Amino acid sequence: MTRVSMTVDGVSYDDDVEPRTLLVHHLRERLGKVGTVVGCDTSNCGACTVMLAGKSVKSCSVLAVQADGADVTTVEGLAGRDGELHPVQQAFHESHALQCGYCTPGMIMAAVDLLSENPDPSDGEVREGLEGNLCRCTGYQNIVRAVRDAAASMRGTVPTAQEPAAEASAASTASTASTASSPGEPASQGVTT
Amino acid sequence: MIPAAFDYTRPSGVDEAVGALRDGGEDAKVLAGGQSLIPMLRMRLASPTTVVDLGDVTEMRGVRDDGDALVIGAMTTHDEILHDPLVHEHAPLIAQATETVADRQVRHLGTFGGSLAHADPAGDLPSVASALDATFEVAGPSGRRSVPASEFFVDYLTTVLEPDDLLVSVRVPKLTGWGTHYEKFNRVAQAWALVGVAAAVRRSNGSVAEARVALTNMGPTPVRAYGVEDALTGTAATEDSLAAAAQRAADGAEPSSDPSASAEYRMHLATVLTRRALQAAGGA
Amino acid sequence: MTVTEEPHTGEVGRDRHRKEDARLITGRTMWTENLSLPGMMHLAILRSPMAHARITNVDVSPALRMSGVAEAFTGRDVADLQGAMPCVWPPSDDTVLPAYPPLAVDEVRHTGEPVAVVAARDRASALDALEAIEVDYEPLPVVLDMEAALADGADLVHADQGTNRCFTWTLDSAAAGTGDDARRAEADAEVLVKRRYIQQRLIPAFMEPRSVVVDPTGEQITVWSATQVPHILRLLLAMSTGMPEHKIRVIAPDVGGGFGGKLQVTPEEFIAFAAARKFGRPVKFVESRSETMLSGHHGRDQIQDITVSARNDGTVTGLSVDLKVNMGAYLGIITPGIPLLGAFMFNGIYRFPAYRFDCTGVFTNTTKTDAYRGAGRPEATFAIERMMDDLAAELDMDPLEVRRKNWIEHDQFPYATAAGLTYDSGDYAAATDRAMDLFGYHDLRREQRERREAGDRVQLGIGVSTYTEMCGLAPSRILGQLRYAAGGWENASVRMLPTGKVEVVTGTSPHGQGHETAWSQIAADQLGVPFDDVEVLHGDTRTSHKGLDTYGSRSLAVGGIALVNACRKVVDKARPVAAHLLECDPSDLEFVDGAYRVKGSPGSAKTLADCALAVFSSHDLPEGVESSLDADATYDPENFSYPHGTHLCATEVDTETGRVSIRSYVAVDDVGRVINPMIVEGQVHGGVAQGIAQALFEEAVYDDDGNLLTGTFVDYTIPSSADLPAIVTDRTETPALEHPLGAKGVGEAGTIASTPAVVNAVVDALRHLGVSDVRMPCTPERVWRAIQDARDGAAHVAHEGGERP
Secondary structure, three states: OEEEEEEEOOEEEEEEEOOOOEHHHHHHHHOOOOOOOOOOOOOOOOOOEEEEOOEEEEHHHOEHHHHOOOEEEOHHHOOOOOOOOOHHHHHHHHOOOOOOOOOHHHHHHHHHHHHHHOOOOOHHHHHHHOOOOOOOOOOOHHHHHHHHHHHHHHHOOOOOOOOHHHHHHHHOOOEOOOOOOOOOOOOOOOOOO | OOOOOOEEEOOOOHHHHHHHHHHHHHHEEEEOOOOOHHHHHHOOOOOOOEEEEOOOOHHHOOEEEEOOEEEEEOOOEHHHHHOOHHHHHHOHHHHHHHHOOOOHHHHHHOEHHHHHHHOOOOOOHHHHHHHOOOEEEEEEOOEEEEEEHHHHEEEOOEEOOOOOOEEEEEEEEOOOOEEEEEEEEOOOOOOOOOEEEEEEEEEEOOEEEEEEEEEEOOOOOOEEOHHHHHHHOOOEOOHHHHHHHHOOOOOOOOOOOEOOEOHHHHHHHHHHHHHHHHHHHHOO | OOOOOOOOOOOOOOOOOOOOHHHHOOOOOOEHHHOOOOOOEEEEEEEOOOOOEEEEEEEOHHHHOOOOEEEEEEOOOOOOOOOOOOOOOOOOOOOOOOOOOOOOOOEEOOOOOEEEEEEEOOHHHHHHHHOOOEEEEEEOOOOOOHHHHHOOOOOOOOHHHOOOEEEEEEEEHHHHOOOEOHHHHHHHOOEEEEEEEEEEEEOOOOOOOOEEEEEOOOOOEEEEEOOOOHHHHHHHHHHHHOOOHHHEEEEOOEOOOOOOOOOOOOHHHHHHHHHHHHHOOOEEEEOOHHHHHHHOOEEEEEEEEEEEEEOOOOOEEEEEEEEEEEEEOOOOOOHHHHHHHHHOOOOOOEOOOEEEEEEEEEEOOOOOEOOOOOOOHHHHHHHHHHHHHHHHHHHOOOHHHHHHHHEOOHHHOOEEOOOOOEEOOOOHHHHHHHHHHHHOHHHHHHHHHHHHHHOOOEEEEEEEEEEEOOEOOOOHHHHHHOOOOOOOOEEEEEEEOOOOOEEEEEOOOOOOOOHHHHHHHHHHHHHOOOHHHEEEEOOEOOOOOOOOOOOOOOHHHHHHHHHHHHHHHHHHHHHHHHHHHHOOOHHHEEEEOOEEEEOOEEEEEEEHHHHHHHHHHOOOOOOOOOOOOOEEEEEOOOOOEOOEEEEEEEEEEEOOOOOEEEEEEEEEEEOEOOOOHHHHHHHHHHHHHHHHHHHHOOOOOEOOOOOEOOOOOOOOOOOOHHHOOOOEEEEEOOOOOOOOOOEOOOOOHHHHHHHHHHHHHHHHHHHHHOOOOOOOOOOHHHHHHHHHHHHHHHHHHHHOOOOOO
């Protein structure tokens, strides 16, 4: 057993741990921080991403003993004490950037980290910046939009132009094919680009 | 998965670390950033009895200017490399290749020295170190020694490092007036390179004065494409001559066939990517 | 049926942000793995490293001596307790149903098959102890290739069955009376195009690995599982193990994706159930990603031989399909039924007068296959959409021209197909026209010509997919005809609380789809209550006692109707109460925006909440009115749901390296009326991403010994954000005729549509070089090799003085 001290989401903890204990298991099983999850064995999926000493890491690929003395922030510590959501959390909600939500804690933490270094990323930079996080539900499109919206809101500005595709899609409204139940409606009143 | 149990020690200096490795015996493992080791421990592909964590060995961290070379501490993280002005000024090839290593999270913890000592043939940095003619500073029980890149990599996941040796730093000659480029080809952003090409070209009066080319994943160790280098030296730096030289990229290489790519395809990619790398590094 | 006019308070059709998000974005989730119970033991499973072997000896005693290990057992130890894994869809009388013990007893038939179990105080101790278990295997011949497996004298996966053939199943339009004779159409054809397409094996790769907790200490044994199908799991645990159904409670808490991969009852669930019963203590099993890849079921894996008969003008006259489908080593819950879901879809949106479908299921020493997003329909759609492009190429026509010539016209609906289905509605031209506009089809074709003429290194390809699918599973009557053991109805109930708040209980079991939000929207409109006043309960057999769960794009298409019907019953039940309160005749009331109003006297009104409170107190109810407004409805659909649409993909293919990049992607889908456009768009994005992944990135690969070479996310390359394009989406709306809200299913549409669009685009970029097919996934090497082979072929022909046909 090795003595480990760390601060997680503002609370300090001192524990004896087995050296082989992964940080994510320490968080989940000893400290009860079950908001951070494990999705793979090979550090590909990024679902376990937390901030360690201010930088994003995959907590499945860090030993708890390596985090000795460090400050850790998980998705559970992002919102304000009054429950006010972090701009990235808010944007994920408003842009429908999650479906099953399993990748979401890691995705949000990775996005927070990306924005700390690049406060105004392009769509391409968001896509590259989140390459370490896998999502199987969303196709990433709304995640990219959410991260850019969050960036704009953190900068206190309105979002700059997004990739044309996302724009068209965001603006899209259903066009109504002429059908028996809606005779006379115009055949197409969809996207104006 | 959860690693098998091991003993853990966290020395604070190089000598102490070498001592810990010696005490740990054959089955001791160095933990640098852990980004290759810990997944292997989780899958129980490695089960060391002792893990020696270099996290507190601060003397192994950072980049310093040493006249005609940079000395990069083995424990310098990829992220630190990417933000280091000396690296960008004197070894932009390292910065460019490092940017393609894994992802942001892994680059925050993974280290320059760890990548080199792990010696994965699909890793990007060994071929870069090879192309740059880097020198590896090694500490062992009998003191320190320097190993040139051409001798450091021995086989698949194997270097000259003995179980109680430690890679302390890497000395990278400054390439002033050279053009460099790292061309990486992978199937998805997260995948390892199927083939990578690190190229450095010095031009003089419209012709190639010197060239160095090293290939990633074209054999169990990084492969220097001497045939290309020979063909280039002294020729005009035109598109055609670069392309002609690149045809020799795979000469003598013996890449593996695996589910990601056949040897034949890797040989083909090597010539295409070498041409592209040369054009980017020193094209007309 | 007719489309009924709906009360509109405006919830349906709105981009409501999801209720589910609040807990998911803050980490306050209840994944099965989060659960911890007093006295709980952690299970670890030893898995076979052999693809086929006889187990000659297992010794768990060394494991029992290790620290923290409480129990260890083998298949033999629990042979009476563990039950047998069920398959509920044998397609034919002679379907081979091999014994499938959760924990292997005598023989293992694929790598990863469970062999022994350890129960310990924590997971690390359990995993440590696995390494101490000794197993002796006697290797048996490994069967991997489907065609070799069907050959005479082949080695057998199940020696006792005497064959590797699981079943054969035929649909013939001439025999069924739904169309002409496809064989005759072939004989009479002016043009005959025969193709073999390969559907590679895929792994669903939901993000949350499966886990299960079983607590045997209460009056009911409680099972928490990361499953799509809690109701089906309860039923099959009961039927398979003999434990009475009412003694089992199943809970699906937050579930992290499924895509069909959690439409299964798993050996791991059965093993945990047996262990908990055996030890009388709670147990927990959490699998690693590597175990998911190896042991969770796989999908697709078909050899498709397709023949299209046509006239020289491009009119199709017949279609024949010969399908070989890899079952794997055992039959999962609906393994052999998956290709039947495709059988009705090979003809796609086209007016094929004659159709024949022959299908053979084949056992191999691999992980079983079963449902993966689309389940049978993506495979069918891929084949027909690839074939329509190949037919166009054969006739030197534009791929859209061939499609227009053959598709069912809008005024031909409802349309009875040669496969025996009746498509209710659709407007293929409208969706296609819209997609072509958004895509800039003609400009891209022009650019393609220019690049071809210039001989550019990077060539442009345009891929078309005009798809339909059958979803909304399913009419029970048809399921019965197909020998599926259960029905396809769905249930919903509405509970009116005294304060006017509403609890909706649904038998569907969401795992990312957003039912809590969409169902709230529907109930809010139907009952005229605020969106936030509706709570949606699901996924626990104690609260939601009746349901058939979530898969096959059925939740809204079937469960949504049950919900609407239950709401209408509530409205009807409250009407006499409101009339009593308003002292009028019920027939004088109209229900508008949540209130009963006296016609012609708009000032007098009673809300549903007023009625709920009156019913709660029951002090003064009219004669014969029961003290409850609650209602329950079960709906069994008459027909499937037929969403459709047109997807267009432009790829840029580097002819030097073979790398494919998607330059633009347009998806115009018609999923009928939409409850929540934001959610629908999200389903399309994710579906398209998974279809692109099949086209370009993913494949489960075994080596010659039956070892899975793609057993981690390092080797099984699912795309990240950096690998996928932005997708342009739009919709046309042709309401479903048999759905009171006009809605069709959407969960699988994107996946079904996108794969052929992408592969068609890859092939289209290279056709002028002589390439006519690239196997999926279209990796750079496969594309490069196809170009080389075409060049070599051309050179070969040129050398012999001939011309390439």
